Amino acid sequence: MSGNPTDLRVVRTKQAIRAALIALIEEKGFEAISVKDITERANINRGTFYSHYEDKFDLMDKCQEQLLKEMETKIVPNIPKLIEETKKHEAGPMPIAVLMPFFEFLHANQSFMKALLGPKGDAAFQVKMKECLNRGMFGPENAIFNADGLLVPPRYLASYIASAHIGVIQEWLNGGAIEPPEEIARIISAMTIHGPLFAAGIRKKR
Amino acid sequence: MSGNPTDLRVVRTKQAIRAALIALIEEKGFEAISVKDITERANINRGTFYSHYEDKFDLMDKCQEQLLKEMETKIVPNIPKLIEETKKHEAGPMPIAVLMPFFEFLHANQSFMKALLGPKGDAAFQVKMKECLNRGMFGPENAIFNADGLLVPPRYLASYIASAHIGVIQEWLNGGAIEPPEEIARIISAMTIHGPLFAAGIRKKR
DNA sequence: AACTAAAACGACAGTTTGTTTATTATCTTA
DNA sequence: TAAGATAATAAACAAACTGTCGTTTTAGTT
Numbered sequence: 001m002s003g004n005p006t007d008l009r010v011v012r013t014k015q016a017i018r019a020a021l022i023a024l025i026e027e028k029g030f031e032a033i034s035v036k037d038i039t040e041r042a043n044i045n046r047g048t049f050y051s052h053y054e055d056k057f058d059l060m061d062k063c064q065e066q067l068l069k070e071m072e073t074k075i076v077p078n079i080p081k082l083i084e085e086t087k088k089h090e091a092g093p094m095p096i097a098v099l100m101p102f103f104e105f106l107h108a109n110q111s112f113m114k115a116l117l118g119p120k121g122d123a124a125f126q127v128k129m130k131e132c133l134n135r136g137m138f139g140p141e142n143a144i145f146n147a148d149g150l151l152v153p154p155r156y157l158a159s160y161i162a163s164a165h166i167g168v169i170q171e172w173l174n175g176g177a178i179e180p181p182e183e184i185a186r187i188i189s190a191m192t193i194h195g196p197l198f199a200a201g202i203r204k205k206r
Numbered sequence: 207m208s209g210n211p212t213d214l215r216v217v218r219t220k221q222a223i224r225a226a227l228i229a230l231i232e233e234k235g236f237e238a239i240s241v242k243d244i245t246e247r248a249n250i251n252r253g254t255f256y257s258h259y260e261d262k263f264d265l266m267d268k269c270q271e272q273l274l275k276e277m278e279t280k281i282v283p284n285i286p287k288l289i290e291e292t293k294k295h296e297a298g299p300m301p302i303a304v305l306m307p308f309f310e311f312l313h314a315n316q317s318f319m320k321a322l323l324g325p326k327g328d329a330a331f332q333v334k335m336k337e338c339l340n341r342g343m344f345g346p347e348n349a350i351f352n353a354d355g356l357l358v359p360p361r362y363l364a365s366y367i368a369s370a371h372i373g374v375i376q377e378w379l380n381g382g383a384i385e386p387p388e389e390i391a392r393i394i395s396a397m398t399i400h401g402p403l404f405a406a407g408i409r410k411k412r
Numbered sequence: 413a414a415c416t417a418a419a420a421c422g423a424c425a426g427t428t429t430g431t432t433t434a435t436t437a438t439c440t441t442a
Numbered sequence: 443t444a445a446g447a448t449a450a451t452a453a454a455c456a457a458a459c460t461g462t463c464g465t466t467t468t469a470g471t472t
Contacts, residue, residue, distance in 0.1 A: 035461090047420070193401065195398070195402070196367050215439065240427090251450060256429095256431075
């Protein structure tokens with residue numbers, strides 16, 4: 001079994017597999033990919049693949065887990081801060097600065113994020129990412145949304161916000177992530193704070 | 207080739223295949239399904255499957271197309287009416303009545319919708335459904351969102367709203383669609399009109 | 413430079429696939 | 443209701459992919 005994670009050969013092989021996976025998901029979607037496809041694209045022997053992963057699902061899981069872990073540990077802790085700031089100056093602009101690490105992370109992992117969130121990607125990953133975002137908003141450090149005065153059940157509020165944000169991110173990545181992360185942070189904030197219809201110019205009153 | 211769509215045998219077979227597909231997607235996800243799985247579950251001969259569909263992807267496509275067509279032709283024409291109503295009484299409650307056919311359609315097609323939009327479903331279907339919703343909001347009959355005064359680029363507005371709505375629908379279906387369609391229509395409307403943060407009780411001012 | 417571990421190679425049986433044949437069952441319609 | 447048409451079944455096929463092994467070669471580590 002190939003285990004040593006510092007051995008350059010292992011590092012190289014895993015990188016090649018990962019890159020091949022990303023490219024192939026974008027090309028024909030995860031379900032249409034065979035292990036043979038991956039190893040041919042990565043220029044490695046098929047047997048080598050099986051010494052690192054059980055099958056293509058195992059590979060997918062491990063890649064996603066790594067990504068989500070990074071997302072969670074680096075990004076999510078900021079969300080409570082964000083909501084706190086928002087509460088302070090209620091009518092003011094959103095404190096975008098606190099969102100930036102998240103969007104910069106997405107930008108840095110563009111290709112994989114695009115593949116996973118794209119039309120040929122994985123619906124399960126979207127669910128995991130929503131859970132990740134929701135832990136930030138509804139987690140134990142954060143009693144805000146658990147308070148009274150909600151017009152809607154909390155789980156629908158969470159679904160709405162998380163899905164909306166992921167939707168914008170999908171659109172951003174799908175268009176090649178041309179706009180800088182700050183711009184996307186501003187766009188998302190505007191809609192979540194003021195409501196999408198106000199952002200659309202339909203509801204003028206505030 | 208088996209073609210006659212009125213022959214009872216054909217109708218029965220296609221129904222069985224479709225039901226098997228839905229059940230299996232929920233159980234192990236589309237990518238893990240084999241044609242053999244489908245025909246065993248449907249209690250039909252494997253050869254029979256191939257006389258109706260090219261492969262499992264063809265089956266999936268045809269089932270989705272049927273669903274989306276129904277969604278589009280029956281539901282989407284109502285959206286312009288909806289926005290018009292919303293503009294009239296700006297601060298009033300959303301005219302939920304006009305949304306009802308859409309949510310009743312979802313409720314009637316619960317099992318398939320749940321399978322397609324669930325964690326083991328198809329990311330491409332979500333994209334198609336978003337496009338369906340967006341055609342309603344940004345279509346030619348409807349110049350509202352093309353007007354000036356947008357705080358954000360229109361495609362991000364569209365992505366935000368469509369994804370948010372689908373997210374709530376996913377949550378609804380995933381929980382067994384316990385709430386009646388009217389309730390979900392009300393919940394979604396509240397968040398889209400007033401903004402999710404207002405609905406959360408965080409932003410009190412209007 | 414020697415040691416060690418990873419990668420390549422080639423072979424294996426077991427599945428699934430898509431196609432085709434002949435046979436049986438069942439629907440339509442006259 | 444009987445005759446003819448056609449859909450479904452059953453069984454067999456090569457081709458492709460899978461997951462696993464044992465052996466040999468290559469390359470990184472010390």
